[in-house]
Amino acid sequence: MPAHSNQDSAISFGPFRLFPKSRLLEKEGAPLHVGGRALDILIFLAERPGEVIDKRELVKRIWADVNVDEGSLRFHVAALRKVLGDTGKSARYVVNVPGRGYCFVASFAQAPPQVAPPSAETALPRSLPAQLAKMIGREEVIEKISNGLSLHRFMTVVGPGGIGKTAVAVTVGHRRSQDFGGRVFFVDFSPLRDASHIATTIASALGLTISSEDPTPALLTFLKTGPALLIFDSCEHVLDTLAPLVEHIVREAPQLRVLATSRESFRSEGERIFRLFPLDCPPEREDLDVADVLAYPAAQLFVERIAQSSGPFQLSAEEAPLVASICRRLDGIALAIELAAGRVNAYGIAGTASLLDSRFSLQWRGRRTAVPRHQTLAAALDWSYDLLPAAESATLRRLSIFAGPFAPEAAAAVAAGDGLSEAETLEAIDSLVTKSLISPSGSRTLRYRLLDTTRTYALAKLHELGENRQFARRHAEHFRDFFERAEADTTTPLPEWLNIYGAELDNVRTALDWAFAPDGDAALGIALTAVAVSLWVRLSLFAECRERTRTALAALGDAGDNDRVRMQLLSALGWSLMYGEGRAREARPILETTLELSDRLDDKDFRLRALWGLCIDQFNNGQFGKARALAERFADAAANSPDKTDVMLGDRLMAVALHYLGDQDEARVRIDRVNMSLHVLAEKPKIFPLDLRISTQYFRARILWLQGLADQAQALAARNIEEGRANGHALTFCSVLGQAACPIAFWAGDFDAAERHGTELLEHTERHAIRLWGLWAKAFNAAVIAKRGDVATGLPLLREELNRAGDARFLPRFLPLLGELAAAFLETDQIDRGLDVIDDVLTRCNDRQELWYLPELTRIKAELMLRSARHSADAEARLRGAMDMAVAQGASFWELRCAISLARFMFRAGRSAEALAVLDPVCGRFAEGADIADMRTARDLIAQLRA
Numbered sequence: 001m002p003a004h005s006n007q008d009s010a011i012s013f014g015p016f017r018l019f020p021k022s023r024l025l026e027k028e029g030a031p032l033h034v035g036g037r038a039l040d041i042l043i044f045l046a047e048r049p050g051e052v053i054d055k056r057e058l059v060k061r062i063w064a065d066v067n068v069d070e071g072s073l074r075f076h077v078a079a080l081r082k083v084l085g086d087t088g089k090s091a092r093y094v095v096n097v098p099g100r101g102y103c104f105v106a107s108f109a110q111a112p113p114q115v116a117p118p119s120a121e122t123a124l125p126r127s128l129p130a131q132l133a134k135m136i137g138r139e140e141v142i143e144k145i146s147n148g149l150s151l152h153r154f155m156t157v158v159g160p161g162g163i164g165k166t167a168v169a170v171t172v173g174h175r176r177s178q179d180f181g182g183r184v185f186f187v188d189f190s191p192l193r194d195a196s197h198i199a200t201t202i203a204s205a206l207g208l209t210i211s212s213e214d215p216t217p218a219l220l221t222f223l224k225t226g227p228a229l230l231i232f233d234s235c236e237h238v239l240d241t242l243a244p245l246v247e248h249i250v251r252e253a254p255q256l257r258v259l260a261t262s263r264e265s266f267r268s269e270g271e272r273i274f275r276l277f278p279l280d281c282p283p284e285r286e287d288l289d290v291a292d293v294l295a296y297p298a299a300q301l302f303v304e305r306i307a308q309s310s311g312p313f314q315l316s317a318e319e320a321p322l323v324a325s326i327c328r329r330l331d332g333i334a335l336a337i338e339l340a341a342g343r344v345n346a347y348g349i350a351g352t353a354s355l356l357d358s359r360f361s362l363q364w365r366g367r368r369t370a371v372p373r374h375q376t377l378a379a380a381l382d383w384s385y386d387l388l389p390a391a392e393s394a395t396l397r398r399l400s401i402f403a404g405p406f407a408p409e410a411a412a413a414v415a416a417g418d419g420l421s422e423a424e425t426l427e428a429i430d431s432l433v434t435k436s437l438i439s440p441s442g443s444r445t446l447r448y449r450l451l452d453t454t455r456t457y458a459l460a461k462l463h464e465l466g467e468n469r470q471f472a473r474r475h476a477e478h479f480r481d482f483f484e485r486a487e488a489d490t491t492t493p494l495p496e497w498l499n500i501y502g503a504e505l506d507n508v509r510t511a512l513d514w515a516f517a518p519d520g521d522a523a524l525g526i527a528l529t530a531v532a533v534s535l536w537v538r539l540s541l542f543a544e545c546r547e548r549t550r551t552a553l554a555a556l557g558d559a560g561d562n563d564r565v566r567m568q569l570l571s572a573l574g575w576s577l578m579y580g581e582g583r584a585r586e587a588r589p590i591l592e593t594t595l596e597l598s599d600r601l602d603d604k605d606f607r608l609r610a611l612w613g614l615c616i617d618q619f620n621n622g623q624f625g626k627a628r629a630l631a632e633r634f635a636d637a638a639a640n641s642p643d644k645t646d647v648m649l650g651d652r653l654m655a656v657a658l659h660y661l662g663d664q665d666e667a668r669v670r671i672d673r674v675n676m677s678l679h680v681l682a683e684k685p686k687i688f689p690l691d692l693r694i695s696t697q698y699f700r701a702r703i704l705w706l707q708g709l710a711d712q713a714q715a716l717a718a719r720n721i722e723e724g725r726a727n728g729h730a731l732t733f734c735s736v737l738g739q740a741a742c743p744i745a746f747w748a749g750d751f752d753a754a755e756r757h758g759t760e761l762l763e764h765t766e767r768h769a770i771r772l773w774g775l776w777a778k779a780f781n782a783a784v785i786a787k788r789g790d791v792a793t794g795l796p797l798l799r800e801e802l803n804r805a806g807d808a809r810f811l812p813r814f815l816p817l818l819g820e821l822a823a824a825f826l827e828t829d830q831i832d833r834g835l836d837v838i839d840d841v842l843t844r845c846n847d848r849q850e851l852w853y854l855p856e857l858t859r860i861k862a863e864l865m866l867r868s869a870r871h872s873a874d875a876e877a878r879l880r881g882a883m884d885m886a887v888a889q890g891a892s893f894w895e896l897r898c899a900i901s902l903a904r905f906m907f908r909a910g911r912s913a914e915a916l917a918v919l920d921p922v923c924g925r926f927a928e929g930a931d932i933a934d935m936r937t938a939r940d941l942i943a944q945l946r947a
Helices: 036-046 055-062 070-084 139-151 165-175 195-205 216-223 239-252 297-310 320-329 334-341 344-355 359-363 377-386 390-399 408-415 422-434 452-464 468-488 494-515 522-538 542-556 560-578 584-601 604-620 624-638 644-661 664-680 692-706 710-727 730-748 751-768 771-787 791-810 812-827 831-848 854-866 872-889 892-908 912-924 933-946
Strands: 011-013 016-019 024-027 094-097 101-104 154-158 184-188 228-233 256-262 272-275 439-441 447-449
Touching: 016 036, 036 055, 036 070, 036 094, 036 101, 036 422, 055 070, 055 101, 070 094, 070 422, 139 154, 139 165, 139 256, 139 272, 154 165, 165 184, 165 228, 165 256, 184 195, 195 216, 195 239, 216 239, 239 256, 297 320, 297 334, 297 344, 320 334, 320 344, 334 344, 377 452, 390 408, 390 422, 390 452, 408 422, 408 447, 408 468, 452 468, 468 494, 468 522, 494 522, 494 710, 522 542, 522 560, 542 560, 560 584, 560 604, 584 604, 604 624, 604 644, 624 644, 644 664, 644 692, 664 692, 692 710, 692 730, 692 892, 710 730, 730 751, 730 771, 730 812, 751 771, 771 791, 771 812, 791 812, 812 831, 812 854, 831 854, 854 872, 854 892, 872 892, 892 912, 892 933, 912 933
Parallel strands: 154 256, 154 272, 184 228, 228 256
Antiparallel strands: 011 016, 016 024, 094 101, 439 447
């Protein structure tokens, strides 16, 4: 019979014997393999037989140092029952009490304690190491642990290798030394390879000479003589033997305190766990200056260690972002930061940052006086890796194929197999989390991640063993299947969809990089690209979508049997060009080919996608008559679709076309029809890169405004901003601000709101790299400056931004800004320049049937003509023509502006009665918008006319 720990009483039930302190389960005398968590559950339940233990209490007890849900508990209880053969038919040991918890129901007997054979070994005494001259970023931690020792007799500092556990414990030991009368003893277990020598190692650290084979009684005699603090360092490889001994000596020596450091907790009675987290790092922001970076402990440590090794050092503004990046890349791990700082003298900060991508960074050497496992990152990780059982080391290697966080399901799909079952893989992950080699990540759903240094190390091991290609393939296959499901998921709300699928962007990139590499699998890469399109579109990553689809199309070649995949990729490429950075002109032939393929394959979905894209292309190119024809073709193709979203998209296309063609009344009919159907809308329409619900409302707001329904338009725009901001889709929010919020505030004369919205839009475009809306935002903000009265600043800035926009200024969204440029020339009496601008724009509008803004442009031209002796005679006729045009379009707002200009002209000519007859009826028809600037102007002018 095997020997067990001192005073370890066995619990016998059925054919089993359980030794809680030795953490051993035997069946008919033979040891059984039980996962760590499953064994913890059995021990906890067996210690309270017949009692129903609440599930939350079990989770809290078993996972004291990790946040998990009840699913993990169910998984490990199922694993335990499998080991016990607890089928529910004959032998019953652990039962589930629905709605309450679990209960251990076996009848059992207490076996006599098993006494281990004594052993002894002598060693030289060890003193408390010298503390570091300066501890950075750990003062609060040290204070908490130091105070905690007054309340708790056994504390364990837990964290990954190199994070600073030893330094913290040593500093606490020095700080509390006087409280223990100098009886603070440091025991370093890292050199110990034979766990049977633990007691003698402790005894030698205490300076005791042990002559008996069992040193435990002498240890206890010494520790009972007065207060003492034992610091046990690097305990992770001896926990099974050390844990019961610590429990024993803490129980028997009432004035003793134990502070341990370990990469996993002891899971012992009375233990208080203090998890040491990485040093806080500067965030990933573009506007960080030197002071911002140095406010974070990780950066402070980096700079401090540079100064120690290289002499006085001053961080420059250019280097500050690099230091922030280095600290983030090293996950705030103190040892890694110190080792990187030691390279700066030779390579500089930029060179050191570039070397982080190299496996050689794991071999950087640190202080000569450091313990061997802390002299390089590789040594620190070797120490942890070499202690792992085969299943855990294999799992760690395989998980290194993931980039960033990953879900448990993904881990099981990729890492299981080749000798590891899914259950064993999840059990290994659980253990690796406990040992601080994997970190839980995410608050809403459980995800895991490897620290970058750990991932680099494990990935190197994967390559060394020739396993990389096998698991890279599994990784790519998993995400191909995963995004096939994403394509079919049309009911999940966008924020939740992005939370589920958007989190895998880095993994998709990694999988595609491998697939299209020389030793990859191009066919797998093509398939993954095709299904990942929805991800790039929903994240507004059109430039990446463009490059990835081009890579896939090049790999696809001219093979004639791949028309369906080619159609999918061409559709994605066309959309990415259309919504991308000034590449819209390249989209049309690609979308036309997509349409040809969809007709050949009779694919209704991709026919609609191509028609939609071609219609938007005509909008972008200002061909509104052609856009309307395509919108009608789309509506005809969608009429018989079983998906009501398709019919709604047809109405929306027609509404936008009619709006730009200047038919606001019919546009309102179409957009209201979409609005009335939004309750049946799937949250993620299959062919639309913007959120249909939100995009419907900003076009409704525009149409309502032009119809003179200012209050409804402003209220709708305000709601639209909140919905767009909450939605989280970058391109949609750009359109919310640029298509409605900014222009409506500007037209209303609310320049504070216009400035606020324009600033937010610019910041948003810079954050998400959406260039075209960024160009527009800069020009719009310049127009706001000019309109607020600072024409001297605003006019040249507006000209500069419009010139910088290049061909983009011919997009429909820029038209009002060109009108405002002419109006600014009017304000500065540069009449000829203003007329040149307005004539160019009027020609463009007439050629392209871009009629919606034509009444306002004609009004601005008339105002310019009134200032010119050569043209003033025709001004009145132009103003009357502009009014008639506005009435025909159903654009009451433009009609009001034209009436104001005409009445003002008549008033100055002494024709007050005629002026009142023009303005008063128009103003009287406005039931809304009493507070907008034009209505205030109209009321003031009417008052003057009546006087």
